[in-house]
Amino acid sequence: MADVMRVVHPVQLSPFAEVIDGRSSGIVVDIVRAAAERAGLRIDFLAVPFEQVEAALQDERADIAIPIAVTSERRARFDFSDTLLMTGGSLFVRAGEATPDGLAALAGKVVVTPRTGPLAAYIAKVASDVKLVVTSDYEESLRLLVGGEVDAAALNHQAGAMIAAKLHPGMLTFPREMFLELPFGAAVLKGTRSETIAALNAGLAAIEEDGTFDGIILPRALGRASP
Numbered sequence: 695m696a697d698v699m700r701v702v703h704p705v706q707l708s709p710f711a712e713v714i715d716g717r718s719s720g721i722v723v724d725i726v727r728a729a730a731e732r733a734g735l736r737i738d739f740l741a742v743p744f745e746q747v748e749a750a751l752q753d754e755r756a757d758i759a760i761p762i763a764v765t766s767e768r769r770a771r772f773d774f775s776d777t778l779l780m781t782g783g784s785l786f787v788r789a790g791e792a793t794p795d796g797l798a799a800l801a802g803k804v805v806v807t808p809r810t811g812p813l814a815a816y817i818a819k820v821a822s823d824v825k826l827v828v829t830s831d832y833e834e835s836l837r838l839l840v841g842g843e844v845d846a847a848a849l850n851h852q853a854g855a856m857i858a859a860k861l862h863p864g865m866l867t868f869p870r871e872m873f874l875e876l877p878f879g880a881a882v883l884k885g886t887r888s889e890t891i892a893a894l895n896a897g898l899a900a901i902e903e904d905g906t907f908d909g910i911i912l913p914r915a916l917g918r919a920s921p
Contacts, residue, residue, distance in 0.1 A: 697736060698736045698737065698738050699730070699735055699736065699737045699738070699757045699758055699890060700737070700738050700740055700755065700756040700757045700758070701726060701737050701738065701739050701740065701756065701757070701758045701759075701760060701880075702739075702740045702741075702742055702747055702750040702751070702755065702756035702758070702759050702760070703718065703720075703722070703723060703739060703740070703741060703742075703747065703759070703760050703761070704741070704742070704743070704744040704747055705741040705742060705743060705744075706744075707720070707744060707761070707853065708720065708853060708856055708857065709721050709852055709853065709856050710722040710723070710761050710779070710781075710852070710853065710878070711723050711741075711760065711761060712741075713741045718739035718741060721779060721852075721910065721911065722760050722761040722778050722779055722878060723739065723760070724910045725778050725779065725898075725901070725907065725910055726760055726778065726880060726894070728897070728901050728906050728907075728910065729894055729897030729898045729900070729901050730894065730897055731897070732896075732897040732900045732901055732906075733893040733894060733896050733897030733900070734893070735890065735893055735894065735897070737758075740755060740756050742755075744810050745810065747759050747762075748762075751772075751881070751882070751883055752883070757882065757887060757890065758880050758881065758882055758887065758890065758894075759772075759880070759881045759882075760778065760878075760879075760880045760881070761778060761779065761781075761878035761879070761880075762774070762878065762879055762880070762881040763781065763811065763812050763876040763877070763878060764777075764876060764877045764878070764879045765812055765876065768881070770884070771883075771884055772881040772882060772883060772884055773881070773882050773883075773884055773885070773886070773887070773888070773891060774879035774880065774881055774891075775879045775880040775881075775891050775894050775895055775898065776879070776895045776898050776899075777877035777878065777879060778877075778878045778879055778880060778898070779877075779878045779911075780875060780876075780877055780878070781850060781851060781852060781872075781875075781876055781877075781878050782850070782851055782872035782873075782874045782875040782876045783807075783812075783813045783816070783848050783849070783850065783851065783872055783873055783874040783876075784848070784849060784850075784851040784854060784855075784869035784871070784872050784873065785797075785800070785805075785846050785847070785848055785869055785873060786836075786839065786846060786847045786848075786849055786854055786858060786866050786867065786868070786869060787839070787845070787846050787847075787866065787867050788839065788840065788842070788865065788866060788867065789864060789865050789866055789867055790867070791867055792867065793867055793869045793870070793871075794846060796873050797817060797820065797821040797824060797848075797873055798821070798823075800821070800824050800845065800846055801821075801823035801824060802823060802824075802825070803824065803825060803845035803846065804825045804827060804843075804844040804845050804846075805817065805824050805825065805826055805827070805844065805845065805846045805847070805848055806826075806827045806828075806829055806834075806835045806838050806839060806844040806846075806847050806848070807826065807827075807828060807829070807835060807847065807848040807849065808828070808829055808830065808831050808832055808834075808835055808849070809828045809829065809830060810831070811850065812874075812876065813848050813849075813850075813874070814826065814828050816874055817848060827844060832849060832853065832854065832857045833857070833861065835847045835849065836849075836857065836858055836861055836862055836866075839866070840862050840865050840866070848873075851869070851872050855868050880894060
């Protein structure tokens with residue numbers, strides 16, 4: 695393993711990874727930082743635009759990428775650590791409306807979702823009766839929803855709740871369940887960095903066993919926006 699492992703993450707993917715006052719922060723960043731410390735791994739964080747995260751592995755600016763949703767398509771290109779955090783897709787609607795009972799309940803309805811991440815492809819594959827609109831980002835998706843131009847927004851469960859609470863407080867129903875669950879992992883190029891992944895996994899197991907993991911997760915969960 696290299697003396698210092700370079701870990702790339704999106705510059706803005708709150709609450710999972712972001713840069714605050716020049717320092718990498720966020721739930722997943724803090725989990726990886728704690729696990730690496732426990733495993734004796736020295737790491738440096740690199741923040742890049744969301745669309746450059748995987749490219750940073752390919753062009754060797756970074757050794758590890760976080761947080762990457764683990765999908766079968768990505769497993770063909772990357773090797774993953776154990777699960778860092780469970781995440782997934784949820785359906786957001788306007789305040790006063792009940793959360794739809796899954797994608798099937800939105801047949802014939804207009805659903806908006808950002809182009810980044812796995813949700814657009816998943817919805818197109820499993821819910822062809824949904825009228826899918828793909829946007830550039832979360833902000834545009836939420837603006838269309840609040841403005842009444844679409845029926846629902848399919849967003850990452852945690853990130854959607856945080857961004858919606860910040861931009862449109864009191865204007866949305868916050869979902870309690872996910873229509874798609876996906877584990878977040880740390881990714882390396884296929885067939886590389888196996889020793890690093892093993893060490894990181896050992897660190898993850900250690901922080902889960904001694905309560906450090908819960909110490910990172912629970913304060914955010916308690917402070918998360920609620921309906």
